[in-house]
Amino acid sequence: MKPIRRKYSVLPGFGLTMGYTVLYLSLIVLIPLTALLLKSASVGWEEFWRTVSSPSVVASYKLTFGASLIAASINALFGFVVAWTLVRYRFPGKRLVDAMVDLPFALPTAVSGIALTAIYSRNGWIGQYLEPLGIKAAFSPLGIVIALTFIGLPFVVRTLQPALEDLEKENEEAAASLGASRLQSFRYVILPAVLPALLTGFAMSFARALGEYGSVVFISGNMPMKTEITSLLIVSKLEQYDVAGATAIATVMLLASFGLLLAINLLQWWSSQRHRGVA
Amino acid sequence: MSIEVKHIGKSFGSFAALRDVSLRVNDGELVALLGPSGSGKTTLLRIIAGLETADPNPRSEILFHDASVTNRSVGQRRVGFVFQHYALFRHMSVFENIAFGLRVRPRNERPSNPELRDRVNHLLKLIQLEGFGNRYPSQLSGGQRQRVALARALAVEPKVLLLDEPFGALDAKVRQGLRTWLRKLHDEIHLTSVLVTHDQEEALEVADRVVVMNQARIEQVGTPDEVFHRPATPFVMEFLGQVNVFRGRVSGGRVLLGELALDHPRHTAARDGSATVYMRPHELDIKLSRNGAPSLAARVVRLNPAGSVAKVHLRATDGADIQVDLTLDRFHELNLADGDDVFVYPKNARVFVPDYAI
Numbered sequence: 001m002k003p004i005r006r007k008y009s010v011l012p013g014f015g016l017t018m019g020y021t022v023l024y025l026s027l028i029v030l031i032p033l034t035a036l037l038l039k040s041a042s043v044g045w046e047e048f049w050r051t052v053s054s055p056s057v058v059a060s061y062k063l064t065f066g067a068s069l070i071a072a073s074i075n076a077l078f079g080f081v082v083a084w085t086l087v088r089y090r091f092p093g094k095r096l097v098d099a100m101v102d103l104p105f106a107l108p109t110a111v112s113g114i115a116l117t118a119i120y121s122r123n124g125w126i127g128q129y130l131e132p133l134g135i136k137a138a139f140s141p142l143g144i145v146i147a148l149t150f151i152g153l154p155f156v157v158r159t160l161q162p163a164l165e166d167l168e169k170e171n172e173e174a175a176a177s178l179g180a181s182r183l184q185s186f187r188y189v190i191l192p193a194v195l196p197a198l199l200t201g202f203a204m205s206f207a208r209a210l211g212e213y214g215s216v217v218f219i220s221g222n223m224p225m226k227t228e229i230t231s232l233l234i235v236s237k238l239e240q241y242d243v244a245g246a247t248a249i250a251t252v253m254l255l256a257s258f259g260l261l262l263a264i265n266l267l268q269w270w271s272s273q274r275h276r277g278v279a
Numbered sequence: 280m281s282i283e284v285k286h287i288g289k290s291f292g293s294f295a296a297l298r299d300v301s302l303r304v305n306d307g308e309l310v311a312l313l314g315p316s317g318s319g320k321t322t323l324l325r326i327i328a329g330l331e332t333a334d335p336n337p338r339s340e341i342l343f344h345d346a347s348v349t350n351r352s353v354g355q356r357r358v359g360f361v362f363q364h365y366a367l368f369r370h371m372s373v374f375e376n377i378a379f380g381l382r383v384r385p386r387n388e389r390p391s392n393p394e395l396r397d398r399v400n401h402l403l404k405l406i407q408l409e410g411f412g413n414r415y416p417s418q419l420s421g422g423q424r425q426r427v428a429l430a431r432a433l434a435v436e437p438k439v440l441l442l443d444e445p446f447g448a449l450d451a452k453v454r455q456g457l458r459t460w461l462r463k464l465h466d467e468i469h470l471t472s473v474l475v476t477h478d479q480e481e482a483l484e485v486a487d488r489v490v491v492m493n494q495a496r497i498e499q500v501g502t503p504d505e506v507f508h509r510p511a512t513p514f515v516m517e518f519l520g521q522v523n524v525f526r527g528r529v530s531g532g533r534v535l536l537g538e539l540a541l542d543h544p545r546h547t548a549a550r551d552g553s554a555t556v557y558m559r560p561h562e563l564d565i566k567l568s569r570n571g572a573p574s575l576a577a578r579v580v581r582l583n584p585a586g587s588v589a590k591v592h593l594r595a596t597d598g599a600d601i602q603v604d605l606t607l608d609r610f611h612e613l614n615l616a617d618g619d620d621v622f623v624y625p626k627n628a629r630v631f632v633p634d635y636a637i
């Protein structure tokens with residue numbers, strides 16, 4: 001039997017790149033995560049459970065996941081509008097707007113946290129108008145949602161843009177010629193085509209929000225049971241040299257995030273399978 | 280349902296895609312818009328469909344069945360439109376693609392589910408794709424996709440069918456098959472149809488009438504026979520089929536080309552000057568020796584007998600290239616070889632004298 005010959009390529013280097021990938025992922029991702037699990041396992045099951053199920057920690061889970069979910073949903077909706085505007089229309093200053101979308105990527109999160117707090121606090125530019133309406137933006141869960149929306153926006157916009165650019169104008173024209181209304185064209189022709197990208201953007205925005213720390217700590221006010229996010233709890237445990245406790249909470253976060261991302265990826269895979277057909 | 284457009288103009292920026300174009304397509308007719316790319320044929324089709332609007336002009340009008348549809352949107356015009364690249368909905372099965380136009384109807388006009396299924400299945404049968412309803416467009420060949428696109432357009436029972444280079448993205452063999460099939464389909468359902476194509480063979484074979492377009496204008500409208508055999512302009516002459524072009528001289532009401540003197544009553548009034556003489560390759564004969572009648576002397580450059588006619592490439596004494604198509608019988612009879620000196624006898628020629636602007 002002849003050995004299977006490797007497929008010819010003009011740019012060989014599978015061995016080198018694969019080796020590098022494994023090494024890199026091990027050093028940066030796998031080993032730290034394993035250490036995290038090992039460290040949290042060192043405290044014993046009972047202690048672990050007591051730490052991760054204490055009322056203040058459970059409240060922080062609810063806040064973190066709830067606020068992240070709301071923020072990612074807002075981003076999915078308004079990020080879609082921003083991406084749509086940037087792809088579909090030509091207007092003066094378009095490039096500037098396009099560049100602005102990346103700002104949340106580039107700004108140090110602490111800076112954005114301070115800026116948002118300044119604007120939304122009681123005497124800030126926007127906060128002063130919200131206050132009489134009985135809306136407390138800064139130092140409340142709403143403030144956390146605002147901060148998480150801010151940092152998650154570019155993920156949705158940047159994943160949706162290529163998908164929207166790929167849409168064929170003819171598809172919409174075909175729908176229109178078949179008598180579909182604009183809403184029907186959008187609902188049945190455009191949305192299904194960009195849904196996988198939208199889900200990806202949503203998932204990335206959501207994942208980013210779960211782990212956010214810097215911007216949130218400024219605007220949330222960090223009131224126990226009310227506006228403490230999980231990342232903050234981890235940091236405060238570390239400040240009390242309770243490394244095991246910190247890693248225990250981190251482990252729960254890790255598993256939950258992993259589970260959610262897996263679910264969203266499955267959803268996305270399913271929808272792209274359905275849309276592309278079983279080729 | 281007849282289609283009529285009157286005084287349609289359209290420009291994109293400084294580029295004029297259509298200049299004052301008027302055309303009537305009769306009920307049940309299949310008309311081909313034929314022309315090179317950029318001639319405005321697709322723009323005209325899209326304006327008929329309502330996918331594009333003509334430049335504002337009080338005289339311009341679009342009529343379906345002699346009623347104006349100028350201000351109606353594409354959805355209201357009830358046209359079936361078939362795109363060059365199919366434009367099928369990738370995320371829908373073949374069945375759902377075809378059913379789309381029925382499903383998006385207002386509730387009171389929407390057919391019931393069994394009715395809808397019957398209708399789609401009937402169309403699947405019509406396009407010879409029974410049993411393909413559950414497949415996705417990505418699982419079909421190009422020809423199959425285009426047939427699905429056609430069925431999707433027919434599902435809404437359009438009053439006119441508009442096809443924009445429907446076979447342009449397919450390979451030659453499939454194109455030939457679909458062309459014949461389309462003509463057969465048209466003979467069955469008699470839907471007023473407009474087909475855009477840049478392939479003259481396709482236009483001449485499929486259409487009842489051909490509209491030859493060039494540079495935003497209509498050059499000629501006529502049956503395939505008319506446009507091919509009685510071209511109205513040099514452009515039509517050159518665009519349809521192959522042709523040999525010669526520069527001749529008008530003198531005393533006759534056109535002189537070498538020792539040939541061609542009678543052209545149409546041009547007897549023409550002033551002396553230059554004229555262009557067109558001869559189709561199959562309208563020329565080759566003889567090995569002069570027979571007394573005026574002819575053009577030439578030398579054989581290349582022979583290509585592979586095909587239904589033998590193509591003989593010649594070079595005239597004045598350096599002009601001439602192509603002659605001979606029947607295979609005639610070709611074998613002559614027994615030509617490269618480098619032979621021969622004499623070309625035109626059986627037919629067309630002369631166009633350039634219009635002089637004053």
